[in-house]
Amino acid sequence: MKPTLLHAAVFAALVTTHSSAAEIQVEKVDSVLHFSSGGKTICDYQMEAGEVPAGVSAVFKHGAHLHPVYSPSGKLVTGNHPEDHRWHRGIWMAWTKTEFGDAHPDFWNQGKGDGKNKSSDQILAEVRFVKLQKSWGGADSGGFISQHLFLDHSHSPDQKVLNETWEVAVAQKDLDGTPANIIDLTSTQTCASDQPLKLPKYHYGGLGVRGNAAWNPVEAVTMLTSEGHDRVKGDSSKGKWVHIGGQVDGAPTGMAILIHPSNFRFPQPLRLNPKNPQLCLAPSQDGDWSIEPGKPYVSKYRILVFDGAPDAKWIEAQWAAYSNTK
Incomplete structure (x- = not known):
């Protein structure tokens, strides 16, 4: 199926600025939407909750996330169900x-x-996949539109808290001489009732990214922010973009998360985890706020996945191009 006008405009801007767009194939296999190009996986969208690894409690089953995500050369950059945080889930x-x-x-x-292994005996709240509205592949891009539901299970019946729409566009392009897999993610959250979701000041929550298990222990991961900060100095700072990466199969690779300037509290506060290869774009760091009925909360991010060490000037140039998209 064809993309929305929004995504068509985004990719038209990319094609105008850059060249060498690859054909994107999309395949739905059970509860996974699989994106690839030239026989290599770009990313998977896990719709309904997937199976957990052997020995892991079924309470940690989760969906509504992107994993695995790969670089153009085929190196894995995301992690899922890591031993220290079974609830971390790729990009979510x-x-x-x-x-x-x-x-x-x-x-x-x-x-x-x-309980044992930090697991509960039940899921108290979850982000649940609801439906796949559409998906597409094509000569320049692929993508999907889907619906999620934020559910509170602490009451009977369950309380519907937020409805969420994901609009995701996937491409593989040569960006100023660097091959990159590109994932544009737009999340639109609306209240599912006449009650707001209040979000008190807190150091994380928002867009989460868990890196490859090879980057754990934390000394194996590198992070770089748009302000030139590393993982230690960048934690609780603000940025226009942030890169996470490390060695995979003996060579550096990683991903840069570009933050759209229209996002709430831009440049957004960053949580760069001090203990594992995980980061978060965390607007609640700046103080109490809420998602109100009748006022959609829209977040836009571009994930650039590429091989090699991060080049701050190149990432800044890609952010500048992205910042001009609607």
């Missing part, structure tokens, strides 16, 4: 510290509890 959107009526649903730490 979720809120952590919240208030919804008299409840405090945590959509980030899905399945986390005080």
Whole structure:
């Protein structure tokens, strides 16, 4: 199926600026939407909750995320169900510290509890895949539009908190001499009732990214922000973009997350995890706020996945091009 006018405009801008766009194939296999080019996987969109690894509690089953994600040469850059945080899930959107009526649903730490292996005996809140509205592949790009639901299970019946739409466009292009896999993600969240979702000040929650397991322990991961900060100095700072990467199969690779200037509290606060290869774009760091009925909350990000060490000037140029898109 063909992309929306929004994504058509975005990719028209990319084609005008850059060249060498590859054909994108899309295939739906059970609950996975698989994107590839030239026989190499670009990324998978896990729709319904997928199976957990052997020995991991079923409470950690999760969907509504991107994983695995690969570089143009075929190097894996994301992680899923890591041993230290079974609820981390590739690239995802979720809120952590919240208030919804008299409840405090945590959509980030899905399945986390005080039991064995930090697992709960039930899922107290979740981000659930609802439906795939459309998907497409083509000569220049592929993508999909899907629906998610933020659910609070602490009440009976379950409380619908947020409806979310993901609009995702996938491409593989040569960007100023560097081959890159490009994932444009637009998340639109709206209240599912007449109650707001209040989001108190907190150090993480928002767009989450978990890196390859090869980048754990944390000394194996590198991070770089648009302000020139590393993982340590960049934590709790703000940025226009942030890169996470490390060695995979003996060579450097990684991904840069570009933040659109229309996003709430841009340049957005960053959570660069001090203990593992994970980061978050965390608007709640700047203080209390809320998602209100009748006021959609829109977040736009471009994920550039490429081989080699990060070049700050090149990433800045790509952010400048992205910042001019609608």
